[in-house]
Amino acid sequence: MNTREALLTRRSIRRYQSTPIPEEDLREILEAGLYAPSAINLQHWYFVAVQDPAAMEEVRGIMGGVVEKFTPVLEQRFARNPEQIGITNRFLSTLGGAPVCVLVFLLKPDYPDRDGAMQSVSAAIENVLLAAWDKGIGSCWLSAPQRMGFGPVLQARFAPDKGEFVAAITLGYPDQQGKLPPRREGRYTIV
Numbered sequence: 001m002n003t004r005e006a007l008l009t010r011r012s013i014r015r016y017q018s019t020p021i022p023e024e025d026l027r028e029i030l031e032a033g034l035y036a037p038s039a040i041n042l043q044h045w046y047f048v049a050v051q052d053p054a055a056m057e058e059v060r061g062i063m064g065g066v067v068e069k070f071t072p073v074l075e076q077r078f079a080r081n082p083e084q085i086g087i088t089n090r091f092l093s094t095l096g097g098a099p100v101c102v103l104v105f106l107l108k109p110d111y112p113d114r115d116g117a118m119q120s121v122s123a124a125i126e127n128v129l130l131a132a133w134d135k136g137i138g139s140c141w142l143s144a145p146q147r148m149g150f151g152p153v154l155q156a157r158f159a160p161d162k163g164e165f166v167a168a169i170t171l172g173y174p175d176q177q178g179k180l181p182p183r184r185e186g187r188y189t190i191v
């Protein structure tokens with residue numbers, strides 16, 4: 001797959017086959033994250049790829065708490081598409097059956113250029129999504145656990161000395177066709 005094709009065809013996947021991801025592929029995907037640009041090259045990221053079934057069960061258990069707190073947010077956001085609420089909640093609590101969930105951390109969260117550090121971690125996340133898709137592996141970027149205040153629980157359990165939890169990424173072979181949400185018009189100018 002060439003770069004442009006990967007960029008244009010990657011979609012958030014919320015239902016996965018249970019087929020495991022070969023460890024070599026998983027390593028290559030995480031390595032691609034490490035090659036992202038970063039503010040003054042500080043490489044402020046850390047990834048914990050959870051694949052052990054018992055550990056995945058723990059992550060799903062934590063996501064159950066996220067669902068409870070997230071539902072009112074979804075009700076407001078999807079007032080006109082209520083079916084989206086159930087889809088998102090089911091996905092969160094089951095992680096769509098994904099065999100892997102990557103937890104992403106911001107190292108040194110007290111670094112003065114916090115925005116730059118966060119942008120760097122975001123770039124690394126996007127690299128992971130695209131590198132996965134290049135191998136036919138679907139993904140979904142999740143900020144809901146952080147937004148709903150579950151970062152400290154994930155930090156304490158999975159990476160107590162790796163800074164602040166930022167996001168989770170589900171990974172697995174898709175069990176659904178991703179649907180392209182319509183692109184909004186007028187989002188760039190060339191001057």
Ligand SMILES: Cc1cc2nc3c(=O)[nH]c(=O)nc-3n(C[C@H](O)[C@H](O)[C@H](O)COP(=O)(O)O)c2cc1C
Nearest residue numbers: 010011012088091140141142143144145178179181
């Ligand atoms: C920062 C960020 C946070 C996101 N958080 C969630 C989330 O918590 N749950 C979820 O189901 N999708 C989440 N997504 C996925 C978006 O819903 C998705 O990217 C968007 O609807 C566009 O669809 P596409 O990825 O298929 O292009 C997130 C995406 C980004 C970039």
